[in-house]
Amino acid sequence: xxxxxxxxxxxxxxxxxxxxxxxxxxxxxxxxxxxxxxxxxxxxxxxxxxxxxxxxxxxxxxxxxxxxxxxxxxxxxxxxxxxxxxxxxxxxxxxxxxxxxxxxxxxxxxxxxxxxxxxxxxxxxxxxxxxxxxxxxxxxxxxxxxxxxxxxxxxxxxxxxxxxxxxxxxxxxxxxxxxxxxxxxxxxxxxxxxxxxxxxxxxxxxxxxxxxxxxxxx
Amino acid sequence: xxxxxxxxxxxxxxxxxxxxxxxxxxxxxxxxxxxxxxxxxxxxxxxxxxxxxxxxxxxxxxxxxxxxxxxxxxxxxxxxxxxxxxxxxxxxxxxxxxxxxxxxxxxxxxxxxxxxxxxxxxxxxxxxxxxxxxxxxxxxxxxxxxxxxxxxxxxxxxxxxxxxxxxxxxxxxxxxxxxxxxxxxxxxxxxxxxxxxxxxxxxxxxxxxxxxxxxxxx
DNA sequence: GGTCTTGCCTAACGAACGTTAGTTAGTTAG
DNA sequence: CTAACTAACTAACGTTCGTTAGGCAAGACC
Numbered sequence: 001x002x003x004x005x006x007x008x009x010x011x012x013x014x015x016x017x018x019x020x021x022x023x024x025x026x027x028x029x030x031x032x033x034x035x036x037x038x039x040x041x042x043x044x045x046x047x048x049x050x051x052x053x054x055x056x057x058x059x060x061x062x063x064x065x066x067x068x069x070x071x072x073x074x075x076x077x078x079x080x081x082x083x084x085x086x087x088x089x090x091x092x093x094x095x096x097x098x099x100x101x102x103x104x105x106x107x108x109x110x111x112x113x114x115x116x117x118x119x120x121x122x123x124x125x126x127x128x129x130x131x132x133x134x135x136x137x138x139x140x141x142x143x144x145x146x147x148x149x150x151x152x153x154x155x156x157x158x159x160x161x162x163x164x165x166x167x168x169x170x171x172x173x174x175x176x177x178x179x180x181x182x183x184x185x186x187x188x189x190x191x192x193x194x195x196x197x198x199x200x201x202x203x204x205x206x207x208x209x210x211x212x213x214x215x216x217x218x
Numbered sequence: 219x220x221x222x223x224x225x226x227x228x229x230x231x232x233x234x235x236x237x238x239x240x241x242x243x244x245x246x247x248x249x250x251x252x253x254x255x256x257x258x259x260x261x262x263x264x265x266x267x268x269x270x271x272x273x274x275x276x277x278x279x280x281x282x283x284x285x286x287x288x289x290x291x292x293x294x295x296x297x298x299x300x301x302x303x304x305x306x307x308x309x310x311x312x313x314x315x316x317x318x319x320x321x322x323x324x325x326x327x328x329x330x331x332x333x334x335x336x337x338x339x340x341x342x343x344x345x346x347x348x349x350x351x352x353x354x355x356x357x358x359x360x361x362x363x364x365x366x367x368x369x370x371x372x373x374x375x376x377x378x379x380x381x382x383x384x385x386x387x388x389x390x391x392x393x394x395x396x397x398x399x400x401x402x403x404x405x406x407x408x409x410x411x412x413x414x415x416x417x418x419x420x421x422x423x424x425x426x427x428x429x430x431x432x433x434x435x436x
Numbered sequence: 437g438g439t440c441t442t443g444c445c446t447a448a449c450g451a452a453c454g455t456t457a458g459t460t461a462g463t464t465a466g
Numbered sequence: 467c468t469a470a471c472t473a474a475c476t477a478a479c480g481t482t483c484g485t486t487a488g489g490c491a492a493g494a495c496c
Contacts (some may be wrong), residue, residue, distance in 0.1 A: 024243070025243025026246070046484095051484080076325065148412070165378065187372070261455080265473060
């Protein structure tokens with residue numbers, strides 16, 4: 001019980017910090033504010049962590065952990081087509097963004113606002129996750145499944161950019177992540193341009209919006 | 219001369235604030251820091267602006283202005299194909315991000331960290347810029363140039379997401395924006411998947427990277 | 437039963453925060 | 467020549483920042 005409650009306070013410190021980071025950036029997070037939301041005094045945070053930067057770094061690391069766990073879930077399955085395989089990883093990434101706490105969202109939106117020292121410590125973990133995408137795309141490229149002429153790195157950056165942008169407008173309360181993942185995958189995989197003789201994709205016509213747009217990014 | 223110098227200080231306050239916002243979020247911008255970089259004392263900022271929020275809002279507005287000006291430059295031209303037309307607007311958007319000061323970059327990265335009051339005041343301008351993309355895509359859709367079944371809004375969000383993500387990795391010192399715009403446009407327009415009988419796109423094979431990746435986003 | 441450890445507390449430190457008041461030097465207008 | 471205005475200044479307000487020192491109650495261990 002005692003140990004459980006201790007772990008609980010520590011976890012709630014991270015939860016609250018991640019949420020505030022996601023909405024206000026690292027500098028917008030105050031220790032007194034965090035403590036108040038956790039239900040504790042500000043000085044008590046230093047019983048669990050050595051400094052604010054340590055908390056921030058822990059949030060970033062957990063954000064990566066969530067993404068890697070989601071990735072592993074998709075990688076364990078097998079798929080009839082490469083598009084389905086990529087789609088599963090897109091769905092997993094979106095799951096990390098919206099279905100497993102604020103950590104991944106906090107990482108992606110607040111990383112640039114963190115002190116250089118914290119960023120430097122976290123970069124290797126970011127690179128490792130990024131490398132998973134690069135490896136997947138390289139494998140598809142070598143199998144002749146990708147259009148030639150574009151470096152893998154740019155394909156990865158475009159795909160991740162399109163996915164991460166959903167943080168600015170997708171409302172997980174109202175939206176359907178499966179459908180969103182399918183749409184993004186199809187847009188990147190097949191493109192948005194009509195082709196001679198092309199027909200509408202199978203399945204019901206998509207609804208006007210997949211998730212309410214709260215404040216869409218230009 | 220006197221008037222020019224006054225305008226200059228005001229403009230430099232915005233320049234410096236935009237740069238700090240882009241790198242540290244709104245809460246990470248201190249008035250004393252801004253004043254120091256401008257070469258003035260903190261209290262003097264209040265001769266030019268009524269409050270910090272007023273400066274922040276001015277930066278956001280200018281970020282939109284830069285985007286709209288860039289858009290107008292592309293809209294004034296005519297194009298042989300729809301892809302070229304979209305590509306010109308992509309190039310214009312990237313120009314706003316990298317070639318016209320830190321305002322657009324500051325807007326896109328720091329908007330979510332701003333006080334709700336400031337955000338509320340700026341949203342209409344964001345919507346107006348967004349509506350230009352919506353109108354362009356709707357026109358293409360009505361002309362049968364877009365694949366059916368995906369709402370225009372999602373196409374816009376994916377495209378803008380891919381473009382705005384470049385802020386996290388593209389280095390304008392080393393990169394070639396024309397080539398980057400072409401690649402992003404082609405990826406979204408035609409997709410990244412190889413197609414039966416498809417061939418590599420015309421022109422020289424793209425170099426391994428278009429801009430050095432400083433800290434690529436997962 | 438006494439000692440140690442854990443988990444929180446109160447109190448306070450110096451620094452930085454946004455902002456205001458009041459002043460001064462230089463320019464412009466009548 | 468004087469009055470008004472401009473654009474900066476110094477000094478300070480009260481608040482919040484991250485952080486540290488030291489105390490106190492409760493359970494664990496010998």
